[in-house]
Amino acid sequence: MTGPAIVLVGPPGAGKTTVGRALAARLGTTYRDTDADIETGAGKPIPEIFIDEGEPHFRELERAAVRAAVAGHDGVLSLGGGAVMDDGTRALLAGLPVVFLDVGLHQAVRRVGLDAPRPLLAVNPRQQWRELMEARRPLYTEIARAVVSTDDRTPEDVAEAVLDALQLKDA
Numbered sequence: 001m002t003g004p005a006i007v008l009v010g011p012p013g014a015g016k017t018t019v020g021r022a023l024a025a026r027l028g029t030t031y032r033d034t035d036a037d038i039e040t041g042a043g044k045p046i047p048e049i050f051i052d053e054g055e056p057h058f059r060e061l062e063r064a065a066v067r068a069a070v071a072g073h074d075g076v077l078s079l080g081g082g083a084v085m086d087d088g089t090r091a092l093l094a095g096l097p098v099v100f101l102d103v104g105l106h107q108a109v110r111r112v113g114l115d116a117p118r119p120l121l122a123v124n125p126r127q128q129w130r131e132l133m134e135a136r137r138p139l140y141t142e143i144a145r146a147v148v149s150t151d152d153r154t155p156e157d158v159a160e161a162v163l164d165a166l167q168l169k170d171a
């Protein structure tokens with residue numbers, strides 16, 4: 001097992017899940033999302049894990065999910081937006097083809113407002129998203145081999161840009 005072909009990181013609303021699926025279809029490979037793996041393992045949705053056990057416990061589950069996926073998956077892997085906050089998770093990502101999907105506040109908040117609930121954005125999404133991004137941007141940048149902007153681009157265009165950035169175009 002050589003590890004994932006592509007790992008997507010970035011804030012909520014960057015399109016990691018959507019673009020990850022498109023990339024896997026485009027490459028004819030499998031798709032995995034650590035958020036889905038965590039929900040399957042815990043037997044409940046992410047908001048309930050945050051309510052019942054708290055964020056530190058979620059980050060532990062996330063680290064274990066990333067460890068398992070990095071060891072046992074050779075397709076496209078999307079992480080949750082906060083995975084990079086954990087030192088152990090970042091260590092697991094070292095040397096992998098990690099792409100930071102970037103997005104501005106305006107489009108990110110509009111996108112997540114149309115989507116599944118995210119406990120960390122539940123109260124004041126604009127303010128909370130801005131604060132998350134302030135803390136995380138240096139970590140996304142540190143861990144990523146390439147940065148791809150997703151503003152004003154369709155998920156298919158973003159997928160194309162990811163393949164370009166990793167020079168996987170002929171794959």
Ligand SMILES: Nc1ncnc2c1ncn2[C@@H]1O[C@H](COP(=O)(O)OP(=O)(O)O)[C@@H](O)[C@H]1O
Pocket residue numbers: 010011012013014015016017018019081111112114115150153154155158
């Ligand atoms: N490039 C894009 N343009 C417009 N909407 C997008 C784009 N990427 C994702 N979306 C939409 O934004 C929402 C969040 O996308 P998602 O893939 O779940 O983001 P993430 O996993 O990074 O939080 C979904 O409703 C999705 O359809």
Ligand SMILES: O=C(O)C1=C[C@@H](OP(=O)(O)O)[C@@H](O)[C@H](O)C1
Pocket residue numbers: 010011012013016017035046079080081082083117118119120132
């Ligand atoms: O930013 C975060 O800390 C989180 C992002 C979510 O994933 P997405 O980035 O795919 O929305 C999910 O892992 C959880 O709600 C926590």
Ligand SMILES: [Mg+2]
Pocket residue numbers: 016017018035078079080
């Ligand atoms: Mg996602």
